[in-house]
Amino acid sequence: MSSKRTKGVAVVYPIVYGNVATLLPQKKVPDSDHTHRWTVSVKGLNGADISHFVKKVTFKLHETYSNPVRVVEQQPFEITETGWGEFELSIKLQFVEPSEKHVTLYHNLRLHPYEEDGSISTANKNKPVQSFQYEELVFTDPS
Numbered sequence: 001m002s003s004k005r006t007k008g009v010a011v012v013y014p015i016v017y018g019n020v021a022t023l024l025p026q027k028k029v030p031d032s033d034h035t036h037r038w039t040v041s042v043k044g045l046n047g048a049d050i051s052h053f054v055k056k057v058t059f060k061l062h063e064t065y066s067n068p069v070r071v072v073e074q075q076p077f078e079i080t081e082t083g084w085g086e087f088e089l090s091i092k093l094q095f096v097e098p099s100e101k102h103v104t105l106y107h108n109l110r111l112h113p114y115e116e117d118g119s120i121s122t123a124n125k126n127k128p129v130q131s132f133q134y135e136e137l138v139f140t141d142p143s
């Protein structure tokens with residue numbers, strides 16, 4: 001990678017971050033209050049590999065999780081856990097380009113299928129819940 005940067009040029013990297021969640025079968029949680037398995041992830045569009053520009057992703061879970069700071073240094077940049085509730089987690093992206101400052105995103109973990117009015121849907125309990133956001137990372141004067 002050359003050290004020379006190209007002035008006045010911006011490179012846009014689209015990413016998608018968020019979570020999927022599925023209800024745990026009741027029989028598998030006899031001694032636990034955990035009701036769902038969820039995976040939080042950061043990917044490119046259509047699941048594209050982002051490791052050509054993302055070096056490391058740090059997921060910060062709720063402090064009640066063991067080792068709540070989870071560092072992932074290779075694709076796929078994701079964490080899978082079980083739990084019983086929804087909470088905000090942070091996602092810190094560090095980049096391959098050493099001059100690019102890290103970016104921290106925030107995501108509200110979603111476990112329940114909500115209706116338009118915010119009530120919890122009782123539709124298909126076995127259908128995975130998905131909650132993802134689209135973001136564009138803009139790198140200026142790339143090398």
Ligand SMILES: O=C(Nc1ccc(C(=O)N2CC(c3nccs3)C2)s1)[C@@H]1CCCN1
Pocket residue numbers: 062064065066082083084085086087
């Ligand atoms: O739910 C919520 N906060 C949550 C924080 C952590 C949650 C969780 O699921 N877990 C902690 C982890 C552990 N279980 C056992 C030992 S550590 C499984 S839920 C809030 C409260 C009101 C609305 N949302």
